[in-house]
Amino acid sequence: MTAKRNEQQATKNNCDPENRKLVELPPLGMDQASISDDFRRYFAHTLGRDDHCTSSHYPYKALAFAMRDRLIERWKNTRRVYEDTDCRRTFYLSLEFLMGRALSNTMLNLGVEDEVSAAIYDLGLRLEDIRESEPDAGLGNGGLGRLAACFLDSCATLQLPVRGYGLRYEYGMFRQHISNGQQVEDPDHWLRDGNPWELERPEYFQRVQFGGRTEHHTDANGHVRVSWVDTHDVLAVPCDIPIPGFRNGTVNTLRLWKSAATDEFDLEEFNAGGYTEAVAAKNSAENITMVLYPNDASENGKELRLRQQYFLASASIKDVMREWRESHEDFSSFAEKNCFQLNDTHPSISVAELMRQLMDEHGMLWDEAWTIVSSTMAYTNHTLLPEALERWPVRLFDQLVPRLLEIIYEINARFLTQVAQHWPGDTDRLRRMSIIEEGHEPMVRMAYLALVGSFSVNGVAALHTQLLKEGLFLDFYEMWPERFNNKTNGVTPRRWLAACNPGLRDLIDVTIGNGWISHLPNLEQLAEKAESRTFRRLWRNIKQENKARLAKMVKADCDVEFNTEAMFDVQVKRIHEYKRQLLNILHVIHLYNRIKAGDTENWTNRCVLIGGKAAPGYQVAKLIIKLASSVARVVNSDPDVGDRLKLAFLPNYRVSAMEVIAPAADLSEQISTAGKEASGTGNMKFMMNGAVTIGTLDGANIEILEEVGIDNFFLFGLTTVDVEAKRRHYDPNAIIDRDPAFLKVMKLLESSYFNQFELGLFDTIIESIRSPYDPWMTAADFRSYIDAQEQAALAYQDQDEWVRMSIINTAKSGHFSTDRTMEEYNRDIWRLEPVTAPPVAPA
Numbered sequence: 001m002t003a004k005r006n007e008q009q010a011t012k013n014n015c016d017p018e019n020r021k022l023v024e025l026p027p028l029g030m031d032q033a034s035i036s037d038d039f040r041r042y043f044a045h046t047l048g049r050d051d052h053c054t055s056s057h058y059p060y061k062a063l064a065f066a067m068r069d070r071l072i073e074r075w076k077n078t079r080r081v082y083e084d085t086d087c088r089r090t091f092y093l094s095l096e097f098l099m100g101r102a103l104s105n106t107m108l109n110l111g112v113e114d115e116v117s118a119a120i121y122d123l124g125l126r127l128e129d130i131r132e133s134e135p136d137a138g139l140g141n142g143g144l145g146r147l148a149a150c151f152l153d154s155c156a157t158l159q160l161p162v163r164g165y166g167l168r169y170e171y172g173m174f175r176q177h178i179s180n181g182q183q184v185e186d187p188d189h190w191l192r193d194g195n196p197w198e199l200e201r202p203e204y205f206q207r208v209q210f211g212g213r214t215e216h217h218t219d220a221n222g223h224v225r226v227s228w229v230d231t232h233d234v235l236a237v238p239c240d241i242p243i244p245g246f247r248n249g250t251v252n253t254l255r256l257w258k259s260a261a262t263d264e265f266d267l268e269e270f271n272a273g274g275y276t277e278a279v280a281a282k283n284s285a286e287n288i289t290m291v292l293y294p295n296d297a298s299e300n301g302k303e304l305r306l307r308q309q310y311f312l313a314s315a316s317i318k319d320v321m322r323e324w325r326e327s328h329e330d331f332s333s334f335a336e337k338n339c340f341q342l343n344d345t346h347p348s349i350s351v352a353e354l355m356r357q358l359m360d361e362h363g364m365l366w367d368e369a370w371t372i373v374s375s376t377m378a379y380t381n382h383t384l385l386p387e388a389l390e391r392w393p394v395r396l397f398d399q400l401v402p403r404l405l406e407i408i409y410e411i412n413a414r415f416l417t418q419v420a421q422h423w424p425g426d427t428d429r430l431r432r433m434s435i436i437e438e439g440h441e442p443m444v445r446m447a448y449l450a451l452v453g454s455f456s457v458n459g460v461a462a463l464h465t466q467l468l469k470e471g472l473f474l475d476f477y478e479m480w481p482e483r484f485n486n487k488t489n490g491v492t493p494r495r496w497l498a499a500c501n502p503g504l505r506d507l508i509d510v511t512i513g514n515g516w517i518s519h520l521p522n523l524e525q526l527a528e529k530a531e532s533r534t535f536r537r538l539w540r541n542i543k544q545e546n547k548a549r550l551a552k553m554v555k556a557d558c559d560v561e562f563n564t565e566a567m568f569d570v571q572v573k574r575i576h577e578y579k580r581q582l583l584n585i586l587h588v589i590h591l592y593n594r595i596k597a598g599d600t601e602n603w604t605n606r607c608v609l610i611g612g613k614a615a616p617g618y619q620v621a622k623l624i625i626k627l628a629s630s631v632a633r634v635v636n637s638d639p640d641v642g643d644r645l646k647l648a649f650l651p652n653y654r655v656s657a658m659e660v661i662a663p664a665a666d667l668s669e670q671i672s673t674a675g676k677e678a679s680g681t682g683n684m685k686f687m688m689n690g691a692v693t694i695g696t697l698d699g700a701n702i703e704i705l706e707e708v709g710i711d712n713f714f715l716f717g718l719t720t721v722d723v724e725a726k727r728r729h730y731d732p733n734a735i736i737d738r739d740p741a742f743l744k745v746m747k748l749l750e751s752s753y754f755n756q757f758e759l760g761l762f763d764t765i766i767e768s769i770r771s772p773y774d775p776w777m778t779a780a781d782f783r784s785y786i787d788a789q790e791q792a793a794l795a796y797q798d799q800d801e802w803v804r805m806s807i808i809n810t811a812k813s814g815h816f817s818t819d820r821t822m823e824e825y826n827r828d829i830w831r832l833e834p835v836t837a838p839p840v841a842p843a
């Protein structure tokens with residue numbers, strides 16, 4: 001029905017569409033009674049449950065709905081003020097958002113924790129059970145996806161007009177269980193029971209093209225125009241997730257696309273009697289957002305992955321364009337008002353897609369379009385590992401998105417002309433810098449596409465950015481030094497201290513007030529309290545309670561007893577050779593040898609926790625999990641060991657597990673080979689919760705060390721420079737033979753002590769340690785790691801001193817808030833003005 005007819009119809013029925021009162025509602029109460037009323041109404045009416053319902057799922061849903069209503073009020077205000085002020089905006093494009101649970105964070109940020117707790121308690125329910133019924137939104141692999149989630153929280157808290165764009169995977173990161181010591185992957189159907197936090201917005205669907213071919217013709221002005229025709233289109237339907245700021249009335253948006261089939265059946269198939277085939281084709285369209293690729297820090301190369309990347313880029317840019325056109329005549333101020341931040345190379349096809357839309361859909365010529373693209377795109381690199389750099393076969397590009405390949409060729413041709421002008425005659429440089437890698441199978445280098453198309457390129461820690469400039473991107477740095485900048489990562493102190501560590505939060509609040517939650521450098525005021533005996537006692541008591549909470553989880557999930565008097569020594573992160581979980585396990589074997597040899601004078605009892613997922617196709621990582629489980633079984637069941645040493649492999653490491661783990665850790669293991677970990681953010685969560693780091697000079701560990709000082713950090717290992725120098729004459733077997741403790745560890749491993757019924761099982765691991773070509777140089781750092789561990793163990797015996805270190809770590813963690821990170825992105829890249837949303841007055 002047209003608008004006109006709608007209007008006529010409305011007039012006929014005696015109502016006035018110009019004067020609708022549909023959304024003029026009184027503000028919702030934020031008090032206990034209002035929340036309790038809404039909760040019960042959702043529980044009894046919307047969900048249709050009664051007092052016989054014993055599951056916590058329905059109370060969770062009812063509470064989520066009650067919270068979402070309050071978010072939506074603020075969400076609308078925020079959206080309206082962004083529209084009305086026509087403010088400059090940033091769009092954060094990421095294939096991953098590792099959000100975790102939303103309930104606690106929403107209660108905290110809305111400032112209704114006490115009201116909700118009281119309401120739930122008075123209804124005879126346990127808030128803890130309700131919280132535990134929420135599934136994690138696991139739409140990411142690890143650090144990169146969690147960073148995106150922390151960024152959104154900080155942008156909303158700083159009232160920056162930033163919108164996240166991602167994919168709504170039907171299946172998130174797989175769930176991991178351990179069977180016979182090995183990882184088994186289970187599908188994570190997190191949407192099975194619905195997602196009360198999302199709001200579907202079918203009215204804003206977009207159409208994304210795939211396949212087909214291009215047609216070139218000349219327009220009336222003699223300009224070559226291109227049509228992309230005979231495509232197989234897929235619909236993108238937005239599902240919006242509210243992102244509340246910390247008690248400031250702002251609610252930003254995370255827009256996640258789900259794929260859907262266009263309703264037109266393939267007519268040819270249909271007429272040929274291929275009805276079922278035509279219906280089945282719907283499936284392949286809906287497959288695009290079915291599953292998250294579970295590879296962390298390594299490329300995958302599957303066609304479906306490239307489809308996902310283009311689907312995100314195309315739908316998101318079209319969505320931005322749609323909104324732009326609603327309130328602007330033309331694109332003259334588009335670059336001034338919009339910025340796209342690319343989270344790694346995954347969405348970097350956006351560079352070509354924005355060109356395509358500006359030219360083919362909005363009639364622009366190349367130069368005008370390129371000026372806009374190259375002043376709106378900004379790129380963040382997340383890794384130095386060559387195996388993680390995305391390259392796509394030109395052949396695949398041509399099949400899947402032929403128009404984009406043409407544009408990339410043109411970008412490359414113009415770019416290489418610039419290179420040739422800059423370095424005349426340097427053909428080797430042209431070959432090195434080309435976006436197209438020539439060879440038997442020509443490839444598109446996605447990082448180079450991002451570098452050429454962006455006005456800003458950043459690394460994620462000081463060392464990482466420096467190494468990018470000196471190594472991986474040296475040619476590009478020489479060409480455009482002004483584009484490069486560093487933005488050290490952070491974590492949000494709302495989730496990673498205030499919400500996950502309520503005991504510590506209360507102590508900090510009564511000591512320095514609660515301003516630290518949005519001004520984390522305030523924590524510095526705790527440093528002087530490290531000298532107070534009373535304060536140290538309170539601090540230690542909280543850590544002990546948190547350790548008891550973790551011990552319960554370890555008992556339930558691993559059936560291992562952790563004594564809270566022991567040192568909790570924790571390494572949780574994706575399993576990867578560069579992160580060197582293996583070095584940690586070698587240390588455990590060394591401690592076991594000492595116990596068996598009676599070398600236990602001045603012993604510090606230790607509970608070692610390792611957790612993390614291995615990419616399903618990464619065989620060595622899976623073998624490392626098997627080794628950890630095997631060593632754990634031996635150590636934990638040997639009566640000679642007792643409480644001196646425990647090892648547990650915690651299954652299914654995820655955001656909600658980290659919320660229990662970080663507050664309980666004494667020692668944080670950050671032991672990657674120097675130069676390999678871009679930043680790390682697990683290191684920051686641990687530090688913030690008062691764990692002391694044992695770590696190498698890698699990623700943000702360096703900046704953590706700078707903040708806390710060498711007395712509050714257990715430093716070991718080769719530096720980046722040492723690592724590269726040593727590679728050329730690396731002789732691990734000589735290192736092992738010279739170190740009796742190391743030799744003993746290797747002998748025990750090699751005797752099949754941990755794999756008595758599976759001989760040869762760990763041979764590849766043993767060979768990698770002994771190989772002169774071991775890229776991770778595990779043997780090189782063994783001795784200094786063991787010595788640093790011994791220092792940590794001795795330090796732990798002086799609890800007064802240890803607690804002092806713990807307090808200093810929290811006190812100096814102010815730099816690692818994503819509020820700081822976002823302020824730096826905004827100052828140097830986005831240049832947004834904060835926009836205050838009008839308050840929702842409580843009823």
Ligand SMILES: *Cc1c(COP(=O)(O)O)cnc(C)c1O
Pocket residue numbers: 141142143146572573574653654655658679680681682683685
């Ligand atoms: C913080 C976090 C990570 C990143 O950990 P790193 O130690 O920096 O690799 C990965 N996964 C989850 C669930 C996290 O919370």
